[in-house]
Amino acid sequence: MHLLIFGKTGQVARELAREAGARGFRAEFLGRDAADLTAPDACAAAIAATGAEVIVNAAAYTAVDAAEADRATAQAVNADAPGAMARAAAARGLPFLHVSTDYVFDGTADRPWREDDPVAPLGVYGATKLDGERQVAAAGGPHAILRTSWVFSAHGKNFVKTMLRLGRERPELSVVDDQKGGPTPAADIARALLTLAEGILAGRPGGLYHFAGAPTVSWADFADAIFDAAALPHRPLVHRIATSAYPTPARRPLHSALDCARIRDLHGIEQPDWQRGLAEVVKELETAQ
Numbered sequence: 001m002h003l004l005i006f007g008k009t010g011q012v013a014r015e016l017a018r019e020a021g022a023r024g025f026r027a028e029f030l031g032r033d034a035a036d037l038t039a040p041d042a043c044a045a046a047i048a049a050t051g052a053e054v055i056v057n058a059a060a061y062t063a064v065d066a067a068e069a070d071r072a073t074a075q076a077v078n079a080d081a082p083g084a085m086a087r088a089a090a091a092r093g094l095p096f097l098h099v100s101t102d103y104v105f106d107g108t109a110d111r112p113w114r115e116d117d118p119v120a121p122l123g124v125y126g127a128t129k130l131d132g133e134r135q136v137a138a139a140g141g142p143h144a145i146l147r148t149s150w151v152f153s154a155h156g157k158n159f160v161k162t163m164l165r166l167g168r169e170r171p172e173l174s175v176v177d178d179q180k181g182g183p184t185p186a187a188d189i190a191r192a193l194l195t196l197a198e199g200i201l202a203g204r205p206g207g208l209y210h211f212a213g214a215p216t217v218s219w220a221d222f223a224d225a226i227f228d229a230a231a232l233p234h235r236p237l238v239h240r241i242a243t244s245a246y247p248t249p250a251r252r253p254l255h256s257a258l259d260c261a262r263i264r265d266l267h268g269i270e271q272p273d274w275q276r277g278l279a280e281v282v283k284e285l286e287t288a289q
């Protein structure tokens with residue numbers, strides 16, 4: 001398989017490079033220098049000129065709090081550029097794979113969210129990602145949108161690396177215990193995307209899919225699991241707090257676990273256990289030191 005991938009340095013992009021290599025696929029990555037998503041037409045032009053069989057968008061504006069004060073950039077990167085890419089891919093009949101987020105939901109459900117549940121984003125990041133989903137679907141070409149959550153890896157910015165950094169600096173940390181979701185290793189997302197791409201090329205259905213790690217936990221549970229997995233000189237104490245005690249510019253969903261049955265039933269892709277992925281990421285970080 002020959003893939004064209006938007007994004008080069010992000011968590012999912014880096015794992016796509018590793019996984020495509022492992023499967024013997026040819027993958028070309030366009031970083032910000034080659035395709036800036038604030039210029040959607042340039043992204044579309046790259047697709048019009050490509051020899052790839054599948055297009056993947058792994059780039060996004062992921063700074064949830066910063067997006068609140070920077071809606072225009074988030075809209076261009078998360079919505080208008082993916083829309084332009086999907087239309088350019090549709091014009092050539094090339095499958096377009098896009099990644100979205102649990103933050104399209106408002107977090108009020110008492111069971112894991114299904115693909116057809118009502119969306120109601122609480123912030124600019126979620127709202128622009130939702131508009132991106134809609135533009136990609138409306139382009140009318142073969143496509144898949146993978147909604148995932150709480151992504152972590154040894155690269156880039158994520159909660160695991162933040163906790164390990166803070167945990168080295170402080171004996172105690174306060175972490176919210178009333179926001180629950182599914183941490184997801186970026187490596188598992190990369191594997192799911194490549195399996196989806198193969199499935200779509202083989203005629204299996206596209207559309208919207210949920211894919212997140214199990215079991216569902218709170219951010220405080222996740223912090224404790226991180227400190228259990230890592231060998232820090234002093235294990236920090238995690239104080240469990242309410243969201244109201246940790247004010248942030250963006251509101252976040254309280255319950256964002258995703259029901260991942262559809263991708264299992266239609267593509268045979270199982271929900272990953274994030275605890276295994278966490279052990280691998282901790283090992284990778286320790287080896288890199």
Ligand SMILES: NC(=O)C1=CN([C@@H]2O[C@H](COP(=O)(O)OP(=O)(O)OC[C@H]3O[C@@H](n4cnc5c(N)ncnc54)[C@H](OP(=O)(O)O)[C@@H]3O)[C@@H](O)[C@H]2O)C=CC1
Nearest residue numbers: 009010011012032036037059060062099101148150151156
């Ligand atoms: N991170 C998470 O917790 C979650 C992420 N997702 C989704 O998963 C996907 C992948 O996320 P993840 O790998 O974590 O993202 P990262 O934040 O790790 O990486 C984002 C990537 O987007 C690139 N990018 C940002 N702005 C631009 C721009 N203007 N032009 C070109 N490239 C740009 C960045 O490039 P550069 O390095 O140059 O800044 C970077 O490569 C995204 O669609 C995201 O919305 C979904 C749920 C959770």
Ligand SMILES: Cc1cn([C@H]2C[C@H](O)[C@@H](COP(=O)(O)OP(=O)(O)O[C@H]3O[C@@H](C)C(=O)[C@@H](O)[C@H]3O)O2)c(=O)[nH]c1=O
Nearest residue numbers: 062064101102103149150151159162174175176219246
């Ligand atoms: C650093 C820190 C965070 N928190 C809280 C803030 C927040 O509610 C929660 C997680 O913080 P983060 O900033 O890592 O989370 P956030 O950036 O909101 O993570 C989200 O990113 C986007 C891109 C997504 O798509 C989502 O799926 C999700 O992964 O933990 C604490 O309670 N204590 C702390 O010391």
Ligand SMILES: [Mg+2]
Nearest residue numbers: 062063064065
């Ligand atoms: Mg963040």
